[in-house]
Amino acid sequence: MLKFSDIKITKQLMVFLVFFIAVPLLGLSIFFYFQTVKIINDTKNNLSYSATVQKSRFDNILRDYNNRFATIKNDTVFEEAFGYFLSLPNEENRLKVEAVVDKQRLADNSFLDFLILDQNGAVIFSSDKENAGQNYASEAFFTAGQTARGWHAQNLGTKEVSAYLSGPYTVNNQFSGVLALKINFELFLSLRENYQTLTKTGEIQLVEVNSKNEWLSIMPSRFTASQSAIDQFNRQTPISDNNFLEISDYRGREVFLATCLLTEKNWGLVVKVNKNEVFLPLLLLARSIILIFSFLLAFGLILIFYFYLNVTRPLVQLALAAKSIEKGNGNYHMPAESKNEIGVLAKAFKKMTDNLLNSNSGLEEKVYERTLALNKRIAQINHEKAKDDALLSNIGEGLIVTDKKGIITLVNPATVSVFKQKKEAMIGKVFSKIVFLKNSAGRSVPLAKNHPVFDALVGAKKTAGIEFVSERFGGEIFPVALTATPIVLSGRIIGSVVIVRDITKEKEVDRMKSEFISIASHQLRGPIASIKWYGELLEKQKNVFKKESQVFIERINISTQHLISLVDDFLNVSRIESGGLKIEPEIIEPLVLIKNIIEVYRPEIEVKKITVKIKNESRFGKILIDPEIIREVYANLVANAVKYSKKHGEILIRFFDDQANKSLVLEVKDDGVGIAKEEQEKIFVKFFRARNALEGGYKGTGLGLYTAQMLAGKISGKIWFASEKEKGSTFWVKLPVKT
Amino acid sequence: MTDTTEKKFILIVEDDNFLSDIYQNQLQQAGFETRVVIDGQAALVAVKEKIPNLITLDMIMPGMNGFDFFETLRQDKKYEDIPVMILTNLGQENDKKRCLELKKCSYFVKTEISIDDVISKIKEQVL
Numbered sequence: 001m002l003k004f005s006d007i008k009i010t011k012q013l014m015v016f017l018v019f020f021i022a023v024p025l026l027g028l029s030i031f032f033y034f035q036t037v038k039i040i041n042d043t044k045n046n047l048s049y050s051a052t053v054q055k056s057r058f059d060n061i062l063r064d065y066n067n068r069f070a071t072i073k074n075d076t077v078f079e080e081a082f083g084y085f086l087s088l089p090n091e092e093n094r095l096k097v098e099a100v101v102d103k104q105r106l107a108d109n110s111f112l113d114f115l116i117l118d119q120n121g122a123v124i125f126s127s128d129k130e131n132a133g134q135n136y137a138s139e140a141f142f143t144a145g146q147t148a149r150g151w152h153a154q155n156l157g158t159k160e161v162s163a164y165l166s167g168p169y170t171v172n173n174q175f176s177g178v179l180a181l182k183i184n185f186e187l188f189l190s191l192r193e194n195y196q197t198l199t200k201t202g203e204i205q206l207v208e209v210n211s212k213n214e215w216l217s218i219m220p221s222r223f224t225a226s227q228s229a230i231d232q233f234n235r236q237t238p239i240s241d242n243n244f245l246e247i248s249d250y251r252g253r254e255v256f257l258a259t260c261l262l263t264e265k266n267w268g269l270v271v272k273v274n275k276n277e278v279f280l281p282l283l284l285l286a287r288s289i290i291l292i293f294s295f296l297l298a299f300g301l302i303l304i305f306y307f308y309l310n311v312t313r314p315l316v317q318l319a320l321a322a323k324s325i326e327k328g329n330g331n332y333h334m335p336a337e338s339k340n341e342i343g344v345l346a347k348a349f350k351k352m353t354d355n356l357l358n359s360n361s362g363l364e365e366k367v368y369e370r371t372l373a374l375n376k377r378i379a380q381i382n383h384e385k386a387k388d389d390a391l392l393s394n395i396g397e398g399l400i401v402t403d404k405k406g407i408i409t410l411v412n413p414a415t416v417s418v419f420k421q422k423k424e425a426m427i428g429k430v431f432s433k434i435v436f437l438k439n440s441a442g443r444s445v446p447l448a449k450n451h452p453v454f455d456a457l458v459g460a461k462k463t464a465g466i467e468f469v470s471e472r473f474g475g476e477i478f479p480v481a482l483t484a485t486p487i488v489l490s491g492r493i494i495g496s497v498v499i500v501r502d503i504t505k506e507k508e509v510d511r512m513k514s515e516f517i518s519i520a521s522h523q524l525r526g527p528i529a530s531i532k533w534y535g536e537l538l539e540k541q542k543n544v545f546k547k548e549s550q551v552f553i554e555r556i557n558i559s560t561q562h563l564i565s566l567v568d569d570f571l572n573v574s575r576i577e578s579g580g581l582k583i584e585p586e587i588i589e590p591l592v593l594i595k596n597i598i599e600v601y602r603p604e605i606e607v608k609k610i611t612v613k614i615k616n617e618s619r620f621g622k623i624l625i626d627p628e629i630i631r632e633v634y635a636n637l638v639a640n641a642v643k644y645s646k647k648h649g650e651i652l653i654r655f656f657d658d659q660a661n662k663s664l665v666l667e668v669k670d671d672g673v674g675i676a677k678e679e680q681e682k683i684f685v686k687f688f689r690a691r692n693a694l695e696g697g698y699k700g701t702g703l704g705l706y707t708a709q710m711l712a713g714k715i716s717g718k719i720w721f722a723s724e725k726e727k728g729s730t731f732w733v734k735l736p737v738k739t
Numbered sequence: 740m741t742d743t744t745e746k747k748f749i750l751i752v753e754d755d756n757f758l759s760d761i762y763q764n765q766l767q768q769a770g771f772e773t774r775v776v777i778d779g780q781a782a783l784v785a786v787k788e789k790i791p792n793l794i795t796l797d798m799i800m801p802g803m804n805g806f807d808f809f810e811t812l813r814q815d816k817k818y819e820d821i822p823v824m825i826l827t828n829l830g831q832e833n834d835k836k837r838c839l840e841l842k843k844c845s846y847f848v849k850t851e852i853s854i855d856d857v858i859s860k861i862k863e864q865v866l
Contacts (some may be wrong), residue, residue: 311825525828528851530757536854539762570832628832 010308017300021293028289029309035282040256043278044244047258051271054195054204059263060548061187062151065165068111069149069181073169075100082116083171091186094125099545101127112162113182116169117142122179136180141166145178151267153208153218158229161185161219185219190221190356201274207239209261209268218267225359238269246275270671287739305473314342319350325353402491404449406431418480418502435500437468439480452484456496460486467503479507513574521571528567532560562699570630570701573686576710583715585738587623590634590664591616593627594653598633601642611641611650619653620664623737629711630735633719636708637668637731643698644729645673663717663734673698680723684709692725708733746772747865750791752782752808753826754801758849765858766840771865777801779808786818792865798827798834806834809841822864826857 004012072078078100085093101114120241121137136142141152145166153163162185168180192204203222207215214235221230233250243259249439254275260267276283314335321332335346363723392399398415402408411426419426420435432447447466455461462485470480483499526590535557542550575581583602598605598612605612641651654667675683679690688700709719716736723729749766753759763773774791776782778801782794794812798805805825814817822843827834830848835851838846845860852860 375741443808521828521830525848525850526755526758531753533758533761533854537765567850568830697793 010304010312011583013304014189017297017304020300021297025289025293028286032282032286039278039282040246041294043256043273044258047256047271047273048242048260050195050202050204050246051258051260051269054191054446055260055262055269057191058188058267060208061191062262062267065181065183066149069165069167070177072181073167073179079171082125082176086176087170089124095103097125098127100280111181112184113180115164115180115182116177117145118177119146121178139164141180142178145180151343156208157217157220157227159220161382163188164216189219195271199277200275201255201277203270203272204521205270205272205464207234207268207270209239213238213240215270221250224697229739237270239270255271268369269533272549310338310340311342314346318346321349325356341484355578394398398502400426400431400435400498400500401495402431402453402457402498403495406453406457406496407496408434409502415500418500419470419472420476435480436471439468442469452482453496453498456484456486456498457493460488460493462486465726470500478502478504481679521567524567528560528564532564557698562701565699566701566703569701569707573703573707573710576707576714581629581711581714583626583629586627587622587624588627588630589622590618590620590655590666593631594634594638594655594666596632597638598653601634601638604642608642608645610645611648613650613652615652615654617662620655620657625666625735625737626715629715633708633711633717633733633735634666636704637666637733638717640704641668641672641729643672643700644674644693645670646672650712658734665732665734667730667732669728669730674725674727674729675721675723676725680721683721684719745824746770747792748774748789749861749865750776750782750794751775752784752794752796752800754778754797760828761854762857765854766861769858769862771861779803779805779811782808783811786812786821790818791821793822793824793861795824795826795861796831798825806837809844813842824861824864826852 005013020576059584078097081093081097081100085097102666111127113131115123115131116125116135117136118124121135121139121142123131123134123136126132126134139152139154141150141154141164144150144152145164146168147210149165149167151163151165153161163183164180165183166178166180169177179472182506188206192206195202195204205221206218208218209215215237216234218232228555229252230251234588237245237247237257237259239259239261241259241261243257245257245259247255247257249255249257249272255272256275256278257270259268259270317333317335324332334350335342337343337346337487390410393414395412395414398418399410399412400408400415401410407428407430408426409428411423415426416423421434428448431453432451437445437451448461452463452466455463462483464483465481466483467479467481469477471477479502481501481503483501485497486493487495487497535553538553539557542553547551594614598614638651638653645651649671652667654669654671656665656667658665673692673696675690676692682688683690684705686706688706689700689702692699705719712733712735717734719731719733721729723730747770749771751759751762751766751773753762753775759775763775766773774785776785780802782796785791786794792799796805799806803811803828809823812821812823817862820843822845825834825838825844825846826845826849827846828849829853832853835846838844843864845864847857
């Protein structure tokens, strides 16, 4: 579909101009048409009206004359005078008649001549002496006047036109002749002139109508024309009362013509006016309008041309210039410089293209340089990627990368072998649909809270080494340890990295270890039990022995106890280290526990005469905690406090809650041998024994605090201490509690 | 009904003769009648021959282990009420728990208890 706005602007403007001209013109044409019709109507009315008015005037004149004629005819004085003259046509009688006539004539100047003709047409009497002796027998006014009164014009259509009003004259009721009055035609003429001064081309014609309705101009026409033309025109134009014609007159001019008949039946009036004159105002108007519109058209064209020169053409030039530049052709024609909008555009365009050409020239080089650098970088990246890929493929553990929704985006070769699934089968799937996890209770772990991947993605938590039971493709169940870390980019979690370790072998090893431990402990304890009990029996019998031997027995028993402790500790540590420790919380009462533990060490406490005080400042009466762990931990601290106390020492035991009120703290304070500053950092090290402990002969395995710390750590607890050599030590253990 | 004229009979199931000697000596000194067998099978036979007032038992024995023996023993209504004392080298908590849930079953680790206590515990249960 062609849109108007798609046509060239110059053409658009042309169209506008044409419309601007044409539409008003059209409107005006319609106006003019209606005006013409109106004018014609008006003219018709005017002419008819004029005709009517003139007719009445003319009729008045005629009537007036008729009345005069009648007056004269009936004038008894005249009749008497004329009677005398008839009977005696001498000069005296003629003078008498003339006197009467003169009187009449003096009354009005309308008569030019006063004629009386006898039956033969000879002039009996004439006011004009030159008529004496004339014979007007041939004249119409005589021949017609014999029978009836009527008007008769002579010298029709010329300046010498005259008219007679004639009629039979009777004296003593006897026809005596014809009375003819020669009319002063000036009246008529002047009447016509009055009208004719109103219009330039208007004309009133007094005409004589014959029986065929053809008329003869009585008065000379206003305009010169050949008689034949006039005659032809007169013949062609019918005359009737109240006729209106548009016709071409004797001059060949188009006229509007109105006719009417006077009361004097063979006379009529023709009122005509040139069409030109009638339409003149309209024509003038039309001409002015055409002039104006022509001027507007010309002006419009000039404007368009100017617009073309200063806007369209420069724009086209710019467009061509752009094309040239696009082709790489530096030659192009720019519009002439100017400060107007086009000039500004052209300037900006030139600037832009210059810049473009400039930057283009350096561009190739830059592109080359950048490409080199880019290629280098790409090679670098590829190299790094190759390294990463090698790394990834060689990691022995399964590595899975997920997006922030938990959908797997990457798996390494190890994952494929762990789960026995194809890489393609895993990528794009949700983590929990590929890696099935069951907890130690045998329940499926969904991708929700406490699932390592979920915790990483949603809670931004890193979880390490959480053990589950999983399933390989094909159904084989196996133990697995998961470590999940969130991937954070610009502060947002965009995914997670999960290490999946098949710990089947480790579990196997653990199992074997546990088994070994079981077997070993059984093996060791057998002989140890034997030694212990025989030692006890010896102890009971020790009075039998000499002093020296008694000491030997004592030492054997102490060593045995030491051995038992060692084996116990070692088995404990092994069990804990191998991860065989199961945390099974139960409800226990810490206060009760601590009292029980103290009872275990009661013998030594009494031997050393140690005072033990217990203070409970905790609001935790019963807590949920693994009993073995808490017992082991508390027992260690108590054992140490007892062991390293001096004679008559004091042990203060205190329970209190931590600030957050979420943990129970046990404080065990002794005033024993203490720990030297330089050895304090090693006090939790496996098998470490402080110098003063060794020198003081205190028996110990060096595993107590190590074990206690490990165990506390397993349930998110903490052990710490403060100590000074020879002043004693205070140990604290904080264990989180659930009530 | 305790029979004060007759000695109480303790059946000792222990394959380590050093230990079984101690048991025997101490128990006899305390006035008990004793008999030693070295495994569960022999123990079941001995029980049939004479119903003991208490059986001391190890967990790990050649043949059947302690719990299996216990179950087998208790199958017979006649032997329902015989107290069993497990004296073992193992220190497994779950074993201890399991034992305590059973009827008339006590559990001690040899290296954690003195021989005197063993004898007194036996006296407690039998006398």
